[in-house]
Amino acid sequence: MSSGRSRRHGGHSSSSSRRRTTQSVTDLIESLNTHRVNTMTELCRIERVAATASEEDQLAFQGPMTTAWTYYVTSNQLLNELRGLTRDYPFCSDMLDDAKWRVSNDPESNRSWNYAWLVLVKMRDDQMIETYAASEAAKPDMWGGRIPEAEEAEQLAACFAYEWNRALEQMLRHWDTPPTTTGY
Structure with missing residues (x-):
């Protein structure tokens, strides 16, 4: 050179x-x-x-x-990515819609500019996954139109909750520090 x-x-x-x-x-x-x-x-x-x-x-x-x-x-890109992480038990869009509604009605939502983070944290903090997993698992649609036995619904709810919690944790790992007015 x-x-x-x-x-x-x-x-x-x-x-x-x-x-x-x-x-x-x-x-x-x-x-x-x-x-x-x-x-x-x-x-x-x-x-x-x-x-x-x-x-x-x-x-x-x-x-x-x-x-x-x-x-x-x-x-719906957040939903698409969550569903990409939950292929066996697709992430519940109703839960995501509820979390978005809760964030928009939460006076504390101004603590971050990051809507995705706020929605994910809302699902975690309000323990929405367990509630929605139980609700989804009890739906007759999940059972070919029949009402499931309580034990069947509990088993399916546990599967939903496990996979959805894993996806939620994986998404939240993107932030070492919360993107809040006191974080970054």
Whole structure:
């Protein structure tokens, strides 16, 4: 390698580095605004970038990040990802809808910009999985139209609860620190 090549890379100024960072932030914000990014993993990655950005960039991320999380939940992508983790016992959409309703009616919901996190935590904290697992397992549709015996329904509810809790825990592992006004 020639020494001219290494000299060329060594001469970057802080302003060119700042332009690259600003462009990177602009690109990330654009991907949020256009919903090109709409998976838990990618949204969390951008959320971590935003958390470590300059104060000015954090302010720029605030609205688009909030909107992106809301879109992620309301576009059924959260449900799709939860169902991807619960293939044997598909995640209950009624429970997710109830959790969304509870978050929107919870005065504490302003503690985070992250709607997905709020919904997942609401399911966990309100112990919704056990309630919905029992309800789903007792439905005659699950049993070919017949009313199940209590023991049958309990066994199926345990299967639902196990798989749904595992999926919920896996989703919540995306955050080392809660994305709250006191967290990131």
